[in-house]
Amino acid sequence: MTLTLSDDSAAADWISLSELPWQQLVTFGPAGYESYARLRLLADPAHPGQSENDAPDEDWRDDQLSRLFGLLAAHTATPDDCYFCAWEGLAQGNPPAPAPQVIVPNRRYWLFRGPLTDAGQWPASYRLHDAEPAFAWPADRAWCVTRDVDPHWAGIAGPASLIGYLTADPDLDVVAADPATPQPAYR
Secondary structure, X not given: XXXXXXXXXXXXXXXXXXXXXXXXXXXXXXXXXXEEEEEEOOOOOOOOOOOHHHOOOOHHHOOHHHHHHHHHHHHOOOXXXXXXXXXXXXXXXXXXXXOOEEEEOOEEEEEEEEOHHHOOOOOHHHOOOOOOOOEEEEOOOOOEEEOOOOXXXXXXXXXXXXXXXXXXXXXXXXXXXXXXXXXXXXX
């Protein structure tokens, strides 16, 4: 299946109306969750000023985000009713028609809706190809996942029990994080 474009961005008001600093918002999601973590898609930098080009190549991390979404389905009452934001900057060409957008400082997103199993299956007309969701959350807001274009990791927000479960999973590279503190970054 494919996600469908939402004709009303109100479901994302809790994000667009957030008063968090924009970088914290786009990397960890809205405030109010009990715990936060980072899903590392690359190893953290080994030293200050390290380039992503010098990061160790570890193929096992390739499917981290899809594995995460598979596990998160059991941690919401609404796995068949989820929201996904796609950053307009990843589209190749113009969208087929104007659509409501979710707007935060420095970013504009299209809002899509569908089951969690369809994460990243954008309508072809939006030319997003393999773009990862910038925000993903179920309708019950049990958790929120963010994936901004700059960091080498995705943010996860949810109950402490969920974050503990994810950090213990041997097939994921998840570490607990404090969104209010600087995170490791490549130059």
